[in-house]
Amino acid sequence: MSMAPPPPPSYEAPEQGRPAERWSSTMGFVLATAGSAVGLGNLWGFAYRASQGGGAAFVLLYLLIVLVVCLPVLVAEMVLGRSTGHSPLLAPLTAGGRRWAPLGWLYLLVAAGILAYYSVLMGWTGRSLLHALLESLPATMAEAEAYFGAISSGGDAVLGHLISLALTGVVVAAGIRSGIERLSRWGLPLLFLLLLGLAIWAAGLPGAREGYATFLLRWDASKLIDPTTIRNAFTQAFFSIGTGVGAILAYGTYLDRRSAIPAEAALVVGMDTAVALMAGCVTFPVVASFGLGAGVSGSTVGTLFIALPTGLASQGAIGRLVAGLFFALAFIAAITSSVSLLEVPVSSLIDRFGWSRGRAVWLCVAVIAVLGLPPALNVAALERMDAIFGGVLLLSGGLAMALLLGWQAPARFHADLLGSGSPPWLVGALLWALRWLAAPALGLGLAMSSFDLIGRGAG
Numbered sequence: 001m002s003m004a005p006p007p008p009p010s011y012e013a014p015e016q017g018r019p020a021e022r023w024s025s026t027m028g029f030v031l032a033t034a035g036s037a038v039g040l041g042n043l044w045g046f047a048y049r050a051s052q053g054g055g056a057a058f059v060l061l062y063l064l065i066v067l068v069v070c071l072p073v074l075v076a077e078m079v080l081g082r083s084t085g086h087s088p089l090l091a092p093l094t095a096g097g098r099r100w101a102p103l104g105w106l107y108l109l110v111a112a113g114i115l116a117y118y119s120v121l122m123g124w125t126g127r128s129l130l131h132a133l134l135e136s137l138p139a140t141m142a143e144a145e146a147y148f149g150a151i152s153s154g155g156d157a158v159l160g161h162l163i164s165l166a167l168t169g170v171v172v173a174a175g176i177r178s179g180i181e182r183l184s185r186w187g188l189p190l191l192f193l194l195l196l197g198l199a200i201w202a203a204g205l206p207g208a209r210e211g212y213a214t215f216l217l218r219w220d221a222s223k224l225i226d227p228t229t230i231r232n233a234f235t236q237a238f239f240s241i242g243t244g245v246g247a248i249l250a251y252g253t254y255l256d257r258r259s260a261i262p263a264e265a266a267l268v269v270g271m272d273t274a275v276a277l278m279a280g281c282v283t284f285p286v287v288a289s290f291g292l293g294a295g296v297s298g299s300t301v302g303t304l305f306i307a308l309p310t311g312l313a314s315q316g317a318i319g320r321l322v323a324g325l326f327f328a329l330a331f332i333a334a335i336t337s338s339v340s341l342l343e344v345p346v347s348s349l350i351d352r353f354g355w356s357r358g359r360a361v362w363l364c365v366a367v368i369a370v371l372g373l374p375p376a377l378n379v380a381a382l383e384r385m386d387a388i389f390g391g392v393l394l395l396s397g398g399l400a401m402a403l404l405l406g407w408q409a410p411a412r413f414h415a416d417l418l419g420s421g422s423p424p425w426l427v428g429a430l431l432w433a434l435r436w437l438a439a440p441a442l443g444l445g446l447a448m449s450s451f452d453l454i455g456r457g458a459g
Ligand code: TRP
Pocket: 036, 037, 038, 039, 040, 041, 042, 114, 238, 239, 240, 241, 242, 243, 244, 245, 247, 337, 338, 340, 341, 394
């Protein structure tokens, strides 16, 4: 890319402080970032939120937000990491000056808060996997609910949370290339294949059409302006892409100067959305064809853990195999995601205090283990943490990212992208989208989400 125009003079050349670690290739970065995006949010969150009544309106809003809001913010997040070379704690300060320093702390707090309950969900997933493989599937919804009640809180849930968090720590301690990248390189393709196989199997079920129709295709225009649907679409989009807490920012600091960020961001967003839709094409046919619909629309976070195994139980050995595959896949997807969340505080401690990776990892794991106790002991606490950390605070982090690169430091956005060979029209369009579409839409989405949440809390 020797033809790339030189950065404008208002831009300070990136400092020497860049970390020594690097992805082995651009593809390694894309896979790790897609691995971070594809997770329980796609397999479970998408179905859970789509079934809360939005139907096709939810799907449409979701796709729109992903394209118009998440994509520019994701590019901004990658640029912020690569151009500063600093961790999520210090990058806002480096790019925007002192006033932006608190944003670094917000990222740390939100990433730790999300990981605290995410690892509880991972624990449920792992427990359900063992159950499907070693014991049997529940025969009735009532049995499944009793079983889920037993594993989703108390000792089992705490144990699952601790084991999942420790596994995440092991991968992150192994480092960028030999830990995170290696895991995503085999995990992500495997997940794609498994999911494709399951979607084909589900398409042949007797109630498949009804499943697509009820949950994904049912059209109700009034849902487009329903506050709950809007909140669900915003939080699902940001949570699923995984932008807004600095996780991808951290990954961006290990990225080569020359790689083309917009193309990579588009690939990641495309893969993540494909997986979410594919997962919907597994879940809903299963739910409809085994008559589990009533349970699902009265949805709480646990529904899929209850409905899917129950539906599959009637299929004998094949059902058990499918359930085992589904939960194994979910666990792989979850761990390639949880590592990106842990990387936020870990890279920050390394960057700020010069700690070794191992020391930073185990200190963070210890703190997050404690933060995860309330959601492990109580499902309602988990839902509350999801609404706060994975909802309102995540959107605030995304809004701040859009303001920082769109309005406070647009020269940095320009220089980094032009310097890595992106065409000027594309950079201009992305910056415009960041300033005029992403930032206002996020402001509005955040306001509506807060109102909806407060309204629900009061009601
Ligand atoms: N995107 C992941 C999922 O869908 C979860 C995740 C990973 C995440 N990194 C994140 C969510 C950063 C918010 C912010 O399961």
